[in-house]
Amino acid sequence: MRIFKAALALAAAVGLSSAAGAQTYPTRPVTMVVPFTAGGPTDTVARLIAESMSRTLGQQVLVENVGGAGGTRGAGQVAKAAPDGYTILLHHIGQATSATLYRKLPYKPGSDFEEVGLVTAVPMTIIGKNGFEPKTYKELVDYVKANKDKVTYGNAGVGSASHLCGMLFMSKVGTPMTTVPYPGTGPAMNDLVGGQIDLLCDQTTNTTGQIKGGKVKPYAVTTKERVKSLPDIPTTAEGGLPVEVAVWHGIYAPKGTPKDVVEKLNKALDAALDDPKVIARMADLGTEPEPKDRRSPAVHEKFLQDQIAQWKPIIEAAGVFAD
Numbered sequence: 588m589r590i591f592k593a594a595l596a597l598a599a600a601v602g603l604s605s606a607a608g609a610q611t612y613p614t615r616p617v618t619m620v621v622p623f624t625a626g627g628p629t630d631t632v633a634r635l636i637a638e639s640m641s642r643t644l645g646q647q648v649l650v651e652n653v654g655g656a657g658g659t660r661g662a663g664q665v666a667k668a669a670p671d672g673y674t675i676l677l678h679h680i681g682q683a684t685s686a687t688l689y690r691k692l693p694y695k696p697g698s699d700f701e702e703v704g705l706v707t708a709v710p711m712t713i714i715g716k717n718g719f720e721p722k723t724y725k726e727l728v729d730y731v732k733a734n735k736d737k738v739t740y741g742n743a744g745v746g747s748a749s750h751l752c753g754m755l756f757m758s759k760v761g762t763p764m765t766t767v768p769y770p771g772t773g774p775a776m777n778d779l780v781g782g783q784i785d786l787l788c789d790q791t792t793n794t795t796g797q798i799k800g801g802k803v804k805p806y807a808v809t810t811k812e813r814v815k816s817l818p819d820i821p822t823t824a825e826g827g828l829p830v831e832v833a834v835w836h837g838i839y840a841p842k843g844t845p846k847d848v849v850e851k852l853n854k855a856l857d858a859a860l861d862d863p864k865v866i867a868r869m870a871d872l873g874t875e876p877e878p879k880d881r882r883s884p885a886v887h888e889k890f891l892q893d894q895i896a897q898w899k900p901i902i903e904a905a906g907v908f909a910d
Contacts, residue, residue: 627773707874
């Protein structure tokens, strides 16, 4: 009987301790892991909201870049982290596509995390080097079909947003291109601006400045409607070959993170997405915060599962895997 009472007392103490921990969270800085190199579009989104989230949480949210393996190295690091809310992940659409792209992942994207909330869905742009022969998106499609062995397409590595967009574009055109993988979006963009590669498809958070600066040739945006910050660039549908893809971003915590902690993180994210400075900066980058009704952990969880199911047949049909 004494042992039983002692066990009950211990369980109660642990419960009280956990509750107290959730109430006081956070008592130290929070690390937000970005599974890509610094300076890329996902890193830009992370640093934009981390500053605002820091003010709400009362502790600094530090961005740590853990690139490599198409985003799976950083995601795997967070999956194995202590479920205490002090290590979180900001990932893009790759959190869904990696479930199929990688057949031997050491974690499960759809079940080894607690979804915190969706952040933003970033449009993508299909851009070419200055001086590239095709003048319009329609001409580009025809040119790629006629010169498939000559056209070079850069991406930020298998599983990256630029890789996914390129794969979808090639499947729609029905023609492969010579693909040039890079260790990140920055190097790929540098080579496009320098004329070493012909094409790139990447997020507006990374391409808007280059487009407005006249450093690259824009062909189309991959959304149903034109992007407000780039009103003169037509959609792919307007060019006769719809290629629709947006790079959504979400925040994750390790599986088992207390619900109260997840809720605090979600509230901090919600406040950041309502921050006028964040909204204005996102607009400059060609995107906007997710609507209020799409920011909850429950909506994020369902959306992730739907995205995993949507991309699975596309990736399997392409037969392109990362392992």
